Amino acid sequence: MSYQVLARKWRPRTFREMVGQTHVLKALINALDSQRLHHAYLFTGTRGVGKTTIARIIAKCLNCETGISSTPCGKCSVCREIDEGRFVDLIEVDAASRTKVEDTRELLENVQYAPTRGRYKVYLIDEVHMLSTHSFNALLKTLEEPPPHVKFLLATTDPQKLPVTILSRCLQFALKNMPPERVVEHLSHVLTAENIPFEEDALWLLGRAADGSMRDAMSLTDQAIAFGEGKVLAADVRAMLGTLDHGQVYGVLHALLEGDARALLDAVRQLAEQGPDWNGLLAELLNVLHRVAVAQVLPEAVDNGQGDRDKVLALAQALPAEDVQFYYQMGLIGRRDLPLAPDPRSGFEMVLLRMLAFRPGDAGNAPRSPLKDPGIGRATADSDATPVAGAALAAPVVAASGDVAPSAPVTPPAPPAAVASLAESSAQPPVGVPVAEPVESPAAVEAPSVEAPAAVEATVDLPWEEPRAPLAETTPPPEMPAAPVESAPVSAPPPVAAAPVEPAVEPAASASAAAVPAADEDDDEPPPGDYDYYEVDPEAYDYDFAAAEQAPAEPEPLPDVPPATGLAAEWLDLFPRLGISGLTASIAANCTLVAVDGDTWKMHLDPAQGALFNATQQRRLNEALNQYHGRPLKLEIELRRPEQETPAQAAARKRAERQKCAEASIHNDPLVQQMIQQFSAVIREGSIEPVDTPVTP
Template sequence: MSYQVLARKWRPRSFREMVGQTHVLKALINALDNQRLHHAYLFTGTRGVGKTTIARIIAKCLNCETGITSTPCGTCSVCREIDEGRFVDLIEIDAASRTKVEDTRELLDNVQYAPSRGRFKVYLIDEVHMLSTHSFNALLKTLEEPPPYVKFILATTDPQKLPATILSRCLQFSLKNMSPERVVEHLSHVLAAENVPFEADALWLLGRAADGSMRDAMSLTDQAIAFGEGKVLAADVRAMLGSLDQGQVYGVLQALLEGDARALLEAVRNLAEQGPDWAGVLAEMLNVLHRVAIAQALPEAVDNGQGDRDRVLALAQALPAEDVQFYYQMGLIGRRDLPLAPDPRGGFEMVLLRMLAFRPADTDDAPKPVLKPVGISQATADPANPVAAPAPAVPPPAAEPAPAAPAAPAPLVVPPPATVDHEPELPADAELRAEVEAISVPEPVAEVVDLPWEDPAPASAPVAEPVAEPASAPRPTPTAAPAVHDEPPFDPSAYAAVGMDRDDEPPLDEDYYGGESDPVGFSYLDELAEHVQEEAPAPAPAPLPAAKPATGLALQWLELFPQLPVSGMTGNIAANCTLIAADGDDWLLHLDPGQGALFNTTQQRRLNEALNQHLGRTLNLRIELVLPEQETPAQAAARKRAERQQGAVASIEQDPLIQQMIKLFGAKVRQDTIEPVEALANQGQ
């Protein structure tokens, strides 16, 4: 006798042998036991979940020689003929090959004849959704009122394609997909009965590869037995399916956790030796991250079906929830964009490097490993020039900004503007040169102490320190009030010496627009600084002025705030508060309701801890969203900035040289380019 495949050999022959589908079996068994039989049944579900099997069992239940029952004997001639597929009153029709209306009419012509051997003539129409519209119309009347000895059983994998008129005439049952746990349980039973050695990990690989179909699982098991020479081993099944080793996925995630770029690329190189499907590797990473997220939310919900429960729980403890969600979202976007990459491996590497570069690092509980450099380090690349230790992320503020001009970076070479074809010279007039030098380099001023969170633009801004410009036309720099000098007589020939044509008229007011520096007198080093400067973040809107000046507890809060070890969002919350009541260790703060979107219990806890640390005792801090009546630290800082800005604008407008240029050249003072000298000094730090 020829070999019979497992899917056919182990096909259930009764309801009690069925695996799963309890919701369907319960309804059918009760209907058969109570003789409440419908004339048309519709079974829907994916391939290999038992639609045709249930239909054949129903045919046996209806025609068994022992009577209509939910437990056919399986030994009578009718049951044996149905199991062998040769029962004359069970008509199985493949709708995919008989879609024409003529085929349906031929079927309906035979409906009027009584069954030959059984009690009922059962029509089993598989893949019924393939019938044409005319076939459905021809079937409608007979399907609604068939003869009492006729039963229709329809099966389909796509019920959405069935007309509503067909659905309304049938008793519909939707069969569910088989879970991997149920598939593994059934495969264990089958292989034990077949005396085939197996490994549990191999069955889990088969259960996931079956994708909800028991028939596919049985077919893959047949293939695995042949591949493993009578054994079902995990290594053989993995090689047969071309699936990925879970250990390599955990190696990639461990490298991400440690921030080790070298180990990350090494893991990718090891993966590339197996020639994997990189989209499948990303999908496997997403599956692991999904289980890690479940472990973080509900650890007991993580099963050990894949033999990696301990690893999943360890990752759930080591990875912050923010990182898990970030990696998962980045992986989803990477899978979408992977077909657009020039090389699949390169696209996969870019996804991992993007995860490494943009991982969240501003949470309290997130690990902050230092990223390891990739490739040859600078110390080994050039032994003659040893590299100094890296500077701290936040350098300590300098005591006084250095007025000397910094040298231009050596690697950057920016050609001079095309309009300048010769080296300009300084004015010949010695007195005018002295006056220009006096206003170009500001004198050192006393340091202005601002609030900790009120730092101006970063040090990389081009106005941080005065730059020694090459010889060019003198340009007034609005950084400080000029020294008091006697007014020298104006000599137009001094300006003619710098190569200024009569066509170089002052620009009109319409030529100016916000956000761009003045093109007149734009120096070579200013242009170089614009190429290397970093874009400063947009300043936050200034808070509205307070109704009353700070007194009492509010004034004490103004003095206490700069000493608190807070920054970021917590510092912003504290800056917009004012102290209302301090009854021993019970403090009450009023917070501007405009900051309510940023305020939560975490910010209140952090501010409370900062106060406890600074004062050396435990306070009970309470914050209410009430508009402060007295000045908050943020309002005080805004007021000081506005006063310094007004003083700087008045100083520039009253400058004698500026007045002279306005009078003789029709110059205009652009107030949006004026910054207080204190801000420039802080930028130099």
């Protein structure tokens, strides 16, 4: 007898021998046992998942001499003839070769005749989506109301090409792809029964190469047996499939972990000697990174199918979680762009070099190059001065000399939607105006005192006046300027002793100078263009002031914990001096120090910040404490609601107190009271903001 391939030799002959597809088998077994049989079944799924096999088993169940049941005997003449493919009442049609409507009509002419030997005449139409439109139309009526002795079994790999009229006349069953675990389990059973030596790693390679198809897995196993001279070994299967050893992939990952560019390029050179598939190699690298990410979340979920579970767990311990996600995303993008590279090897090298060059900045060996100043204010770019999030402080408006000149600049009127952000936007001076460099000091880091705010901004609406200008309360308050409203105002910087004082200019010259500011010689940005002035029509300036008054901004809630004392107060004093920023500063700002035992510090972190907290943030905070104290400390952080104020809560309380003082100063201001009494002015409560101004000498 000639050799029979494994895919045909081990084709299931009963539902019990089927591998997987439990959701389909359960419905078919119950229908057969209860005699609730439909006249048309449609099986869909990718190649090699059991569509034709299930259809043949159903034909045996319907025509077995022992009766209709889900367990055919397999010994009667009908069962044997169906297994051998010579049963006369099982008509198998290849729709790919019989697509014409004449072939379908010829097929349907014999439907009316009773079966020759069996109980039912079964029509098995494979790849039914290949039929023409006219063939489908010819099949519709018979498929809807066939004779009682006829059953239709349709199979297709592309159900989207079937007309809706065909789908509505069939019971549709979607067969799933075979996962690698189930393929490996079945191959292990088959090779054990065939007495063929094998390695489990080789079966995992075959299971992944099969890509969900059990028939492909069996065919690849036949090829591996022939390649390995009667054995299925991992090295032979890897050579047959053209895949690389996982050890070389781990060599690339270890070079990335160490930040060693020389070792990384040496690993690529060694890989190039084997002529690999660079796209497949990048996919294998992504597969390892995926398993490392799974190991970091749930170590017990990592399988040992490739014999590298220990290596995966070791990488999960060595690589930070954010690095793993960064490498994975960079690899995905690189795999997408790999066909655009001049050659696959250079594209693969560039992906690895990008991983190395743009790794997270806290890595010890990451390349660091000075970046160009982005050109934004320090209050926005540098968070070391105020680690806890807070509002930017506005610069005051002060004349260059003691007297108020006629052309004294006035803060321009802001639209109502931008009133809340007026203080923040004024922190950045206009181009061309000399500004003093910021001075760092420990006292500048701490929150400002709340006894008496230096200045307060507010918006007062007059009944007849559309534009609204913020009022600045200083000591003593300045007189209202007599400059016309139509002039283009520009805010001046705070006075600095060392800064040169520009001479006063005429009002007309001031307006022209404000329109085109002087450009800095070192600034590489081009000067702004000379744009036409556009005067806003007061009638077109539509804003609902009544709605704005009815919906004032809600005040910031005060913390419900007592002020810090003891160790918690010491932590409030120490926190601004650590020089941390970003997410680590946010974590530290919501902590409080509860115990210090030698070099062991214990802190409580607000559970509301638990989603942002991880081992990396704890390590960074510990390193900042070590650097500040000059000795190694052991930091323990517990997710527990602090019993005393944290730095974030203390900053929120101080902001609320300053806001209350600012509102009281505006309401008690004599000038504001005079405007309310004489002009029926209205104070917009949501526009009051405390402003810190330096004292003018």
